[in-house]
Amino acid sequence: MSVKVVDLLVVGAGPAGLAAALEAKRHGLEPVVVDENGLPGGQIYRSVSRSPLADPRVLGPDYLRGRGLVDAFTSAGIAYWPQTLAWQIGADKRVSVTRQGAGGGTLQIEAGAIVLASGAQERPFPIPGWTLPGVMGVGAAQTLLKASALVPDSPAVLAGCGPLLYLFAWQLINAGVPVRAILDTAMASGRRDALRHAGGALRAPSYLMKGLKLLRAIRAAGVQHVKHVEALRVLGTEHAEGVEYVVGGRTECVDASLVLLHQGVIPNTQVTRSIGCAHTWDDAQLCWHPTTDAWGETSLSGIFVAGDGAGIAGALAAEPSGRLAALQAAVKLGKLDAAKRDSRALSLRRELSVHTAIRPFLDALYRPAEAFRVPADDSTIVCRCEEVTAGDVRRMAGLGCVGPNQTKSFSRCGMGPCQGRFCGLTVAELLANVQGCAVPEVGYYRIRPPIKPVTLGELAAAVEGPDILNERAGFPK
Template sequence: MTTMLKRISDIHALDAFYDLAIIGAGPAGMSAAAEASNAGAKVVLFDENPAAGGQIYRGIEHNTTARRPFLGTDYWRGKEVLQAFIVSNATYVPQALVWSVEPQDGGDSNSVALRVSVGGKSGIVSARRVIFATGAMERPMPVRGWTLPGVMTVGAAQIALKTSGLLPNGRVVLAGTGPLLYMFAAQLLQAGGKVAALLDTTPGANYAKAAPNLLSFLFSPYALKGLSLLLKVRKSVPVYSDVTEIAIEEKDEAEAICFSAKGKTHRLAVDSVFLHQGVIPNNNLANASGCTLVWNDSQKCFQPQLDDNGRSSVPSIYIAGDGSGIGGALVAEQSGRIAALAACQDIFPALATSLASKIAKLQAQARRVERGRAFIDALYLPAQAFRAPADRDTIVCRCEEVTAGAIRDAAACNIAGPNQLKTMFRCGMGPCQGRLCSSTVTEILAEVQNRAPETVGFYRLRAPVKPVPLSEIAALPQTPDAVFAVTGEQPENSPTI
């Protein structure tokens, strides 16, 4: 089949204006690009990675069938999504960092300015509408020793497996909660790896809380696959249930993991520890672009406030996939298509009526796919002790090495919220820009001050939302107002955005 996708690796080869810009090439982004292109929109898709697929379908473009058995049928479904993207008329820019999205005139006009870094050079691309398909990130799991060599997240280890077929050596321990924990354990076993133990931190009380949603789960796409994974892993791996008080010991690197399970204390020698306690929306770009975020109490995280079509509080910005709320790959595909068609209604008003019926059908499909999600959210809700560590020496902000004790002391002094904490300890001001500590900081402050997390709030972010050299920013054309703010002089005939 003839490839129609246009791949670009030079920022200056891009057109100045597109109907629709999409950020992220996971299931939501690829589906959105294909749908909008088919509707006649001029589409550009930016993605940080060298190949499309996102995290769930990472490496799908180049992986061979030799890896088919251990990556599973759900992974290989990504081939269909990728193929639809490849034969679209979209423009695709891999290894691109979108570090600023600035809606013009309140976001209700025909212009959204995106600042993008490609190959060490930044440029400005405008679009009438933009879809954020930035996906999810792993919820931080701060325990004592989580910054040591030999300790990483399950998601990071899975990237190595998907992209390079790499298996961890030695004594491997997985710890945490959530479907991905068991999925990765099963993938390791299927690929010929070994797992010394799996420490399941799912609170025992969660089973009773999830029970009211059991019936809907049993009729969902998740049920059979989930039960199969559990049985496969428990048959081959020692599983410790209701685990609490995890600490990783070290000399120069991780050498043992200590924990309590059902009232008994354990210590296991390790070479590698992989941590995971679910995923949360990657909100940084939405936050910095002025989109309203709201607290999701069932998933214990902030997520964008959206209408049924994925439109955010900024009218020119749509958000799809796990970045709009955790739902999984199948839901992400549907939400990407819905957001794309809704954006096309804005772009092509004459098509609004014909596209509305298609949107309604996709929304119905998404609701069917989402069946069972409430059970998963209730069952795998991480314990409060792992979301807001009580151990004072546990590092929360890895970039600036700020401990839970320091944050708790500040909270006891009635600080207003995470942004005041920034001024005290530089929490959230390192290279990760708060990705690895924001949710933990919010939950610690809420716990100590006995406040609802939604009233505590989150780090206020501004562009650039990704680290880019100052030289790239300075080389961009500037508005007269920006030049005046820096120099105090009003430029004559200056280049403008």
């Protein structure tokens, strides 16, 4: 396998990765950015430079803001490898990457430092019926809108909690797509708990105003908006036919052939887990995140995490997060002295503090209820890949299974194509619930490479010859 030596490898071309690469370039490094997508921007700015929408303004000003960042990146002369999967990353900073698609190849990169900008993923939402055709995540539906201009052909029901639930409802309304109902599962106690963090929220008034704007637009569109939903069930046998929900002790039902679920996002920790980075349980956000210092450096020297992969803070916070990581990488690689780093970091830390001030407020307001994280119904599927139910996990716990890794031996839970991404958190919380202990005591899956599936053909198509970035191998110069 051919080897490429680089100063700084950035994995992910979302706001954190793009900002990190630009900052690194500014201080004399020659970064290489690899990304699975075909265009830079990540999820939040997906396809912003080449939108398929007739009028991208339907997605809102926050989305359009990303065009400036993407344009700055594409004009900076930074090596960018789209449709490239980093499927194995070692603590020694040796990385195996594969160019996807026809003509792709595989090579290994030796990096002086690595910035991981793998972003976030939607939190699992295991309710009865969530595996039926016609049910999908709000994030997935938003991706279809941004990347392919695909919109629902029938009114959708959006259920769950979190800012993205309301943002996407607003985007659908702007695109002329009717929304049948919003079923908000945020706990009634969330508003009271959030008020304790009102001081921080007032430091970021633009976030509060944006939320009020979305709510006003949704109300003006006449969308049914049900708050404090206590239970949810998607109805149907072969496909989604409706949603049954409980509010105020009453059981109600709404017809729908498309149900979009969302209860917040969590850091995508598959990569950092596979490398062996230390992780910390965040009880405020109810998720794991890699343990990092003030520069985003993990427990492994020279490996950084920036953006939502280090803890959910949003796209605007991701940019200064990526730049801070690049500054410290430049110091470690001898391109910048500590005094200049600290001087540059002052404004970045101020910017970051503004965008993170709102997080405790939002985390409390939209804290997902246990009823929607730990299924009470034993027949509810938890691991979609291997069709393992909540009852199966509880029975395994009763037999002495003390952690998620043992569930693999008992049931193959976590061994499917997603490699535990969409069941790991639920399995851990179920086991902790049965055992009467905290989630950190239960732990998480051991993640092994390949981080995502690769074909034997892709592995066999190892790049050969002195010019490893040739067109035949699929790696752009």
